Amino acid sequence: xxxxxxxxxxxxxxxxxxxxxxxxxxxxxxxxxxxxxxxxxxxxxxxxxxxxxxxxxxxxxxxxxxxxxxxxxxxxxxxxxxxxxxxxxxxxxxxxxxxxxxxxxxxxxxxxxxxxxxxxxxxxxxxxxxxxxxxxxxxxxxxxxxxxxxxxxxxxxxxxxxxxxxxxxxxxxxxxxxxxxxxxxxxxxxxxxxxxxxxxxxxxxxxxxxxxxxxxxxxxxxxxxxxxxxxxxxxxxxxxxxxxxxxxxxxxxxxxxxxxxxxxxxxxxxxxxxxxxxxxxxxxxxxxxxxxxxxxxxxxxxxxxxxxxxxxxxxxxxxxxxxxxxxxxxxxxxxxxxxxxxxxxxxxxxxxxxxxxxxxxxxxxxxxxxxxxxxxxxxxxxxxxxxxxxxxxxxxxxxxxxxxxxxxxxxxxxxxxxxxxxxxxxxxxxxxxxxxxxxxxxxxxxxxxxxxxxxxxxxxxxx
Amino acid sequence: xxxxxxxxxxxxxxxxxxxxxxxxxxxxxxxxxxxxxxxxxxxxxxxxxxxxxxxxxxxxxxxxxxxxxxxxxxxxxxxxx
Numbered sequence: 001x002x003x004x005x006x007x008x009x010x011x012x013x014x015x016x017x018x019x020x021x022x023x024x025x026x027x028x029x030x031x032x033x034x035x036x037x038x039x040x041x042x043x044x045x046x047x048x049x050x051x052x053x054x055x056x057x058x059x060x061x062x063x064x065x066x067x068x069x070x071x072x073x074x075x076x077x078x079x080x081x082x083x084x085x086x087x088x089x090x091x092x093x094x095x096x097x098x099x100x101x102x103x104x105x106x107x108x109x110x111x112x113x114x115x116x117x118x119x120x121x122x123x124x125x126x127x128x129x130x131x132x133x134x135x136x137x138x139x140x141x142x143x144x145x146x147x148x149x150x151x152x153x154x155x156x157x158x159x160x161x162x163x164x165x166x167x168x169x170x171x172x173x174x175x176x177x178x179x180x181x182x183x184x185x186x187x188x189x190x191x192x193x194x195x196x197x198x199x200x201x202x203x204x205x206x207x208x209x210x211x212x213x214x215x216x217x218x219x220x221x222x223x224x225x226x227x228x229x230x231x232x233x234x235x236x237x238x239x240x241x242x243x244x245x246x247x248x249x250x251x252x253x254x255x256x257x258x259x260x261x262x263x264x265x266x267x268x269x270x271x272x273x274x275x276x277x278x279x280x281x282x283x284x285x286x287x288x289x290x291x292x293x294x295x296x297x298x299x300x301x302x303x304x305x306x307x308x309x310x311x312x313x314x315x316x317x318x319x320x321x322x323x324x325x326x327x328x329x330x331x332x333x334x335x336x337x338x339x340x341x342x343x344x345x346x347x348x349x350x351x352x353x354x355x356x357x358x359x360x361x362x363x364x365x366x367x368x369x370x371x372x373x374x375x376x377x378x379x380x381x382x383x384x385x386x387x388x389x390x391x392x393x394x395x396x397x398x399x400x401x402x403x404x405x406x407x408x409x410x411x412x413x414x415x416x417x418x419x420x421x422x423x424x425x426x427x428x429x430x431x432x433x434x435x436x437x438x439x440x441x442x443x444x445x446x447x448x449x450x451x452x453x454x455x456x457x458x459x460x461x462x463x
Numbered sequence: 464x465x466x467x468x469x470x471x472x473x474x475x476x477x478x479x480x481x482x483x484x485x486x487x488x489x490x491x492x493x494x495x496x497x498x499x500x501x502x503x504x505x506x507x508x509x510x511x512x513x514x515x516x517x518x519x520x521x522x523x524x525x526x527x528x529x530x531x532x533x534x535x536x537x538x539x540x541x542x543x544x
Contacts, residue, residue, distance in 0.1 A: 052467050052499055059496045064488065069500030073465040073524035314471045344470045349491025351475060375492075393493050395474045 004330040009109055013038040015327065016098055016106050018088045019114030019254075020044025022052065023293030023316040027112050028078040030324035040080040041106055043098065045115075046138060047085030054313055056142035057164055058346055061149065061171030067142035088115070091261040093280070096288065109288065110327045113258075113270060113278065114320065116294045117251035117311060122159075127221040132229035133245045136164060148244050149175055156180070157232045157242035159218050161188030163345045165248030166201065170347035173208050180211040180240050182218055182232070185433050193354070195431025196364050197378050197390055200371050201347075208348045211240075221245060251311065253295050263289065268447045269297040269309045274336040276323035283450065290327055292319040297447050298337060302406065303357050303387065307447045312343045340402050350374060353395050355402040356388030360446060363427035367417045369394055370424075377401065380430055381411025464506055464525045466513075468497055472520035479512035479521065487512060 009015075015031060017024045020042045028042060044050075052070045059065035083100065090099035091111075098106045119135035122128035132153075134145050149156065149172065156172045158165045161183030172179035181188060187198035188205060205212045213234065220233040232240045258265040263286070264279040265271075270291045271279040276298065278289040291298075293316040299305040318339040326334045345352045361380025369376030369392075377397050380388035386409045389401035397418075409415075412427045466486075468479075475493030479486070486501045486509055501509060506526070513521045 054470070055497075055499055059498065062490070062496055064496050065498045066500060071465055071500065072467055073522050075522070075524075314469070317469075342471045344473075346470075346490060346494035346496070349494060351491065351493035353471070393491070395493055 006330040010328045013109040015110045016041045016108040017112045018043045021050050023114035023320040025050040026317050027320035027324040029075045030321045032078050034328050036328050042080045043083045043088050045087035057167040060142050067139050088257050093262050112290045114293045115254035117253050120249040120252050122247045130223040130229040131227055135247050153243035155242040156244045158246045160248035166347050168246050169210050182213045182216050184217050186214050204348050269295050272296050272298045275326050275334045290323040292323040309447055310341055314342050351393050354390045355398050356405045358388040359432055360387045361430045364430040365427040366424040367413050368419045370421050379413055386411045466523035469520045472518045476517050478515040482512040483508035
């Protein structure tokens with residue numbers, strides 16, 4: 001019997017990780033923890049060692065952390081060759097080779113792709129170049145935005161009421177800055193949480209002094225003679241003067257460098273199987289290319305094996321660990337990635353957390369607390385099962401609901417709960433917007449049932 | 464030193480904010496904000512916060528040898544979930 005290639009890889013293989021952020025780092029650590037003794041190369045487009053991104057829109061904007069000091073602690077020594085500040089530019093699957101933007105090439109026996117996402121830029125390039133038009137994804141973005149906010153602008157305008165946009169608005173109010181949020185849908189966070197819960201997020205913004213404009217799109221950004229942004233034009237024909245405009249329209253997956261490689265990569269991410277192995281364009285799984293983090297879309301057994309794209313911190317960690325394990329183990333020892341989707345946000349002093357896949361829910365019931373008090377758990381149901389739960393300042397119960405989702409507990413919720421109010425006795429429609437016109441608020445994207453599914457087409461708004 | 468908090472695990476018990484108030488702070492009832500890059504003189508306090516976290520959500524590097532150094536699980540070794 002031939003030896004499993006896993007043993008040779010473990011001893012003397014060459015592993016390349018493209019993407020040097022959270023998923024890339026945790027994968028590298030796991031490889032070494034599994035006993036990988038070969039050559040390890042990490043490639044990252046930013047010139048910085050792996051840093052944490054969630055603080056950039058929270059602690060950093062609150063002035064509690066420096067934007068240039070959120071580097072991630074290492075769990076162990078990884079003894080890697082770092083290629084930072086140079087993006088990967090191409091992949092030759094047949095030769096097992098990654099091409100870098102500087103022309104260099106790196107050969108691999110196993111490849112992990114963890115290139116993540118980037119901020120969706122403002123589509124009008126000329127307007128996007130105006131001084132004062134910002135995005136927030138990288139530490140350079142955060143340093144720039146923080147400097148502009150500290151300078152005391154007359155008004156900040158946030159385009160997009162997703163989690164990032166809402167967190168930025170919260171930070172602005174914390175600094176006492178006037179801020180306007182424009183959201184295409186009827187409320188902030190509606191793409192991620194549905195209309196019932198999003199209405200609470202809208203109240204939270206209004207009560208904290210945010211000038212919230214819903215059912216509007218931004219039609220143009222106007223600059224002054226010096227090339228600084230000065231006003232924002234809206235689809236309701238109103239104009240808002242602002243010195244800082246933050247474009248918070250979600251993210252784009254970093255897959256362009258794989259175009260023509262033969263890998264199943266596109267705007268929805270890179271399709272992989274439950275073991276994190278990438279599919280090629282024919283829908284056949286590869287043996288040596290793995291995917292983890294925000295750029296992956298993988299089938300989840302808890303949610304009907306639908307392919308999910310998760311822009312979640314915890315998913316990046318868990319998927320990187322599973323991918324790394326599977327890259328170097330014997331094929332019989334591979335593990336599936338069965339992570340329960342979970343994320344957190346924090347805005348206006350309220351902790352918002354989620355487990356499961358809220359956008360899959362068509363009904364919602366508030367099983368604990370009350371929407372009016374902004375302290376509650378809302379449970380989402382689909383086809384008679386619990387598929388998600390969202391809490392506002394009620395984190396301690398979520399673990400329980402995660403277990404209910406895992407066991408496919410029935411919906412409407414039958415078990416008695418602490419602090420159940422009359423409003424929580426009956427499910428109501430969860431009121432998600434039409435998924436074919438996704439808002440940027442969703443952090444889980446349901447991307448269909450096949451590696452090549454193209455049933456959803458995203459049309460960005462054209463100003 | 465560097466630290467990161469797994470805020471999926473964090474339930475806002477605020478033990479860390481009590482033990483290392485210059486590093487961790489509550490923002491509202493349950494939201495934790497923290498400095499991922501505290502100064503060296505905070506090392507001992509951070510080590511206590513890491514050890515005291517009821518849900519073991521804090522990962523910090525360079526704590527080895529510090530008084531009150533965290534158990535292995537608090538150093539971010541996966542707990543099998």
